[in-house]
Amino acid sequence: MANGLKVRFWGVRGSISCSGAEYTRYGGNTSCLEVTAGGRRLIFDAGSGIRPLGLELARQAPIDIDIYFTHTHLDHIMGLTFFAPLFEKRNSVRLWAGHLHAPHTLKKVVSNLMQAPLYPVSLEVFQAQVEFNEFTSGQTLACGDIAMRTAPLNHPQGATGYRIEYGGKSICYITDTEQQGDGLDEAIVDLCRGADVMIYDSSYTDAEYPRYKGWGHSTWQEGMRVADAAGVGxxxxxxxxxxxxDAFMDGVAREAAAARPGTAANGLPRAIVAHEGLTLSP
Structure with missing residues (x-):
């Protein structure tokens, strides 16, 4: 594992996974990121994209990993029970969430996902050493030499944004969140200030957004405004x-490149559309 900070995209889709030739280039799996730094591996969200990641990690057992959830809506947890490392007793897997409030706990959420009549087996099928942990969005977390700041996001039932820092580099993960309409979300701007990379909820375009107001999502143009205000690379x-x-996202990519042209100080494009398999090393 490389020691520098790096993020790989295993799932980039929102709301529900999609299949078909029209999703080949950008991918149809829902949210899952793999962040590596300093010999550690952190996973963010367990959408359907976590399944292929798990198949790769299964060949590396024993492994010791952390999974951080932005929130626990179905598209962000639907792949968890198909994550192969959970079924290997030599592995240790810690799960974290910062948006839940009593009586909800992360363990109860996963247990409910796996209960009848929705699922054939229960939580006890996992063979790995599994820990369930809660924190409060806004807390600063630490994972070895990796530092993490968090902030609450504007999403139904809550969500958590993350800033991951290592070796003087930083990656921010901001999904799912709804733009405010009367100015930028200053909590997000503050969290992302000066970040090398900001991964942002761009579910809609500004033209589409009024039809989906209240659904808890933002636009790629709002991502541009936040990135510029925060000085994001x-x-x-x-x-x-x-x-x-794919055809629609090609159009977004062209518009985004024109709106935020050139290369950042980190050597990466100032705007890029995430696709499955994309790796960014700021």
């Missing part, structure tokens, strides 16, 4: 709506 457009196929 690279904006990664993320959480693509299921109605946005």
């Amino acid at each position: 690279t904006l990664a457009i993320f959480h693509h709506d299921p109605s946005h196929d």
Whole structure:
């Protein structure tokens, strides 16, 4: 594992996974990121993209990993029970969430996901050493030499944004969140200030957004405004709506490159549309 800070995208879709030739280039799996730094591996969200990641990690057992959830809506946890390392007793897996409030706990959420009549087996099927942990969005977390700041996001039932820092580099993961309409979300601007990479909920365009107000999502143009206000190096457009196929996303990529042209100080494009398999090393 490389020691520098790096993020790989295993799932970039929002709301529901999509299949078909029209989703080939950007991918149809829902949210999952793999962040590596300093010999550690952190996973963010467990959408359907975590399944292929798990198949790769299964060949590396024993492993010791952390999974951080932005929130626990179905598209962000739907792949967890298909994550192969959970079924290997030599592995240790810690799960974290910062948006839940009593009586909800992360363990109860996962247990409910796996209960009848929705699922054939229960939580006890996991063989790995599994820990369930809660924190409060806004707290600063630490994972070895990796520092993490968090902030609450504007999403139904809550969500958490993350800033991951290592070796003088930083990556921010901001999904799912709804733009405020009367100015930028200053908590997000503050969290992302000076970040090398900001991965941002870009489910809609500004033209589409009024039809979906209250659904808890933002636009790629709002991502541009936040990135510029925060002095972000690279904006990664993320959480693509299921109605946005490859042709649509090609159009977004062209518009984004024109709106935020050139290369950032980190050597990456100032705007990029995330696709499965994309790796960014700021």
